[in-house]
Amino acid sequence: MKFRFVVSKIFVCFVAVLALAGCRRAPKVATGGDLVPSAPEYSDERQWYIVDREADVDVFYVTSTNVVDYPSDGGVIHFADVSVDSIRALLTGEMEGIDRMYSGGFNFFSPYYRQCSLESFMSDSLVAERVPLAMDDVRRAFRYYIEHLNNGRPFVLAGFSQGAIGVVEILKSMDDSAFECLVAAYVIGWKVTAEDLASTSHIVPAKDSDDVGVTVCFNSVRSPQCAIPLISDGNRLAINPVNWRTDGTLATLIANGDTLGVVLDTASRLLCVSGYSADDYMLPLIGREGNYHRLDITLYVDHLRRNIALRALRKLGK
Numbered sequence: 001m002k003f004r005f006v007v008s009k010i011f012v013c014f015v016a017v018l019a020l021a022g023c024r025r026a027p028k029v030a031t032g033g034d035l036v037p038s039a040p041e042y043s044d045e046r047q048w049y050i051v052d053r054e055a056d057v058d059v060f061y062v063t064s065t066n067v068v069d070y071p072s073d074g075g076v077i078h079f080a081d082v083s084v085d086s087i088r089a090l091l092t093g094e095m096e097g098i099d100r101m102y103s104g105g106f107n108f109f110s111p112y113y114r115q116c117s118l119e120s121f122m123s124d125s126l127v128a129e130r131v132p133l134a135m136d137d138v139r140r141a142f143r144y145y146i147e148h149l150n151n152g153r154p155f156v157l158a159g160f161s162q163g164a165i166g167v168v169e170i171l172k173s174m175d176d177s178a179f180e181c182l183v184a185a186y187v188i189g190w191k192v193t194a195e196d197l198a199s200t201s202h203i204v205p206a207k208d209s210d211d212v213g214v215t216v217c218f219n220s221v222r223s224p225q226c227a228i229p230l231i232s233d234g235n236r237l238a239i240n241p242v243n244w245r246t247d248g249t250l251a252t253l254i255a256n257g258d259t260l261g262v263v264l265d266t267a268s269r270l271l272c273v274s275g276y277s278a279d280d281y282m283l284p285l286i287g288r289e290g291n292y293h294r295l296d297i298t299l300y301v302d303h304l305r306r307n308i309a310l311r312a313l314r315k316l317g318k
Contacts, residue, residue: 034130035072037081037114040137042144047082049095050149051108057183057312058107058155060145061098062138062163062170064189066090069117078120078130082112091115101301102158102308109149111141115162124230131165138166139173146178154315156308157185160297161231164190164217171215172200179213183315186304187217189296191235205237209244209307212315216241216307220299222276222290224268231293238269241300241307255299273299 040047067080067087080087095110114137116130159167164187171185179202192215197203206214217237221227242251242262253260253273260275273292292299 034079035075035077036133037077037079038083039114040082040112040141042111042141043148047112047141049092049099049108049110049112051099051103053105053107055106056153056316058109058150058153059099059103059308060142060155060157061095061102061108061110062113062159062166063091063094063098063110063115064159064161064163065115065118065121066094067115067117069119078117079114079133080112080117082114088112098158098297101297102305104305104309106156106308106312107153109145111138111145113137113141113166121162121230127230131162134162135166135169139169142170142174150181152181154181154183154312156183156312158308159187159190161189161293164188168192168196168203171202172196174200174202182213184212184308184311185215186308187215187237189219189231189293190217191219191232192217192237193234194236197236203237205246206239206244207246210310210314212311218264218271218296219269220262220271220273220292220296222274222292223272224265224270226290227268227270228291228293232268232270235269238264238271240264240271241303244307253299253303260299 042048067090069076069078071077080091082088082091091112098110099108113134115134116127120126120130157167157170159165167185167187168190174182182202184206185203192203204214206216215237216239217235218239218241219227219232219235227233239246240249240251240262242253243249245251246264248263248266250261250263253262258275260273263272264270265272297304
């Protein structure tokens with residue numbers, strides 16, 4: 001079957017870790033003992049992937065997890081060192097791919113940041129220890145973007161997986177003037193919890209295909225039993241990106257020549273996708289059958305591209 005053990009260049013990239021052992025700046029040592037690369041400075045244009053099309057709307061995209069743990073003198077590093085060309089290349093591949101798929105004629109901004117390694121998501125405790133450092137970079141990058149790069153234009157926020165955590169954190173820290181420019185925020189492959197909703201008025205659930213200033217969120221599985229708790233437990237916000245409904249209305253999706261059914265399970269707030277057999281897809285490392293986390297963008301790419309364009313036009317008053 002065409003999606004068995006799928007490996008996407010755009011998303012989690014398994015690196016040759018030994019090749020990353022040299023040619024890097026010495027990492028710092030964090031308070032907890034972890035080796036931490038130096039923080040990126042967002043006034044440095046090398047810390048950005050930018051495509052300026054002189055458009056009226058921007059896309060600000062936060063990359064997903066592209067690195068695994070890798071060795072350094074004195075230990076193992078759990079964060080991307082964005083001063084290392086071979087690591088930067090992994091993030092750049094996703095940035096280029098997402099720009100091609102989604103941004104169309106919009107300007108595209110994506111920061112390099114010290115994202116956590118894939119292994120960091122193997123337990124809740126590791127996530128709690130390591131994600132805050134990565135999210136601090138993301139928030140700093142967004143503040144710099146608003147103050148120096150955005151120039152008051154409407155913007156789309158988007159991220160997948162670890163990048164979607166970044167989108168939630170940006171929404172929680174965003175000021176009201178920036179929120180006024182938000183077209184929509186796309187939290188793909190992660191969750192929005194009750195605590196997230198209570199912490200800010202800037203997370204507004206999308207209700208339809210063309211409302212603006214809203215947040216879109218979804219996670220795809222064969223059935224609720226295939227969910228990964230870390231990613232989806234406690235999610236309070238979901239919409240079907242095929243028919244843009246928040247109820248259980250079935251939608252038909254044509255993807256890569258396959259005809260699939262996509263329905264939002266309103267109890268679990270998961271997108272249930274029918275049409276694949278049990279072994280059509282296996283999530284690498286985690287090994288969860290029927291969890292379509294790695295397909296959350298590629299399955300719906302045409303629908304998302306059109307939706308971003310539609311919401312942008314509505315924001316522009318067209």
